[in-house]
Each structure stands twice: as structure tokens, then as C-alpha cells.
Amino acid sequence: MGPVKSAIVEKLTEGLQPVSIEVTDNSSAHAGHSGNPSGSSDAESHFTVDVVSAKFEGVKAVGRHRLVYELIDAEMKGTSVPGHPGVHALVIKAKAPGE
Template sequence: MQHTTGPVAAEMTERLTAALNPTHLAVIDDSEAHRGHGGHDARGESHFTVDIVAAAFDGLNRVARQRLVNRALADLLRERVHALVIKARAPGEL
């Protein structure tokens, strides 16, 4: 269900699971690809992709879906995560 590696990715997975009850969730740490770029954190775990499928997204547009994800991760986004790519779909969507 996930590509969790470090503690930040694990926390993201826990929060998104609790908030949105996804049928699919992959939290992918993209930080290494951003080494030397703005916002890169030497501790790692600063850039992520979240690929999530949840019934909570049914009938919502892209912005509303992203807001649900951002709300679940709010303090992590302020304090620890520099960049987040969100791929949010309802069940049955490609």
C-alpha cells in the first residue's frame, strides 16, 4: 500500500490513512532527486509524491482533493516538507 521509508514518510502515511481511509496510498520520498536545489534538507525527507485513492475524493475537484491532503499534513508541510506532489483520485478513476 505504501513506499514509506523514513519517519516523515511514516507520519504522512499514518495521517493520510487516518484522515482519508485510502484504498491505495503510496508516499514516495523524492528528496534525493532535489539534492542541491532550493528547499533540500540535508536530513532528507523534504520532497514527496503522494499517490492516493480514496472514496473521500468522490465528486470533488482537484483543488478540493488537494486541500483534504494538505489539511491532513498541515504542520508537516509548514515545518518539515518543502515540496509535495499530490496525485489524488476517487476509486475507479485512472
């Protein structure tokens, strides 16, 4: 697990106390695209987050996404891992338990 993915998992786990969480690095599927022009499989530029948390109960999709973005703001901007330009693309699947 790369440093950006590790930071994302750690921050979302701490902030959301999820029932389940899966963070997938999709960077290799975007080789040569914007955000991963070098085509490096370890670019850590494209991620999917699938998370189930009670913190999402009663919160609409936009609010759920906003919460995720707030928790991993440094990873999105590229300020948490030296030399990393930031996450280019993020797919968020955020659900409350039972959904």
C-alpha cells in the first residue's frame, strides 16, 4: 500500500469509524491520462472509496461526499506526502449501515 492510499485509509477510518471501508488505487488503469501522464502504476492519482459508516445516517449524498473530501483534503491537494501532486480523481461510494 502506497503512502497516499495509507493516509486515506487511516484518515477515513479515524474520522468515520466505518463498519466497512475499501480504498482501491485505480491509477494503473489511467496510464497516460491527466493526473497520471507518466503511466506509473504507483502514481496514486486515481482512487475509489467504498465506505459504510453510521456518520452518514440522515446525510444526503452531497454531505457524505463533502465529509470524505474534508477528511482527506491534504491528500487531494498533495500536501500530505512530499513530492506527490495530489489525487486527480476520486470515486466515492458512501452509505449508512443497512443501505
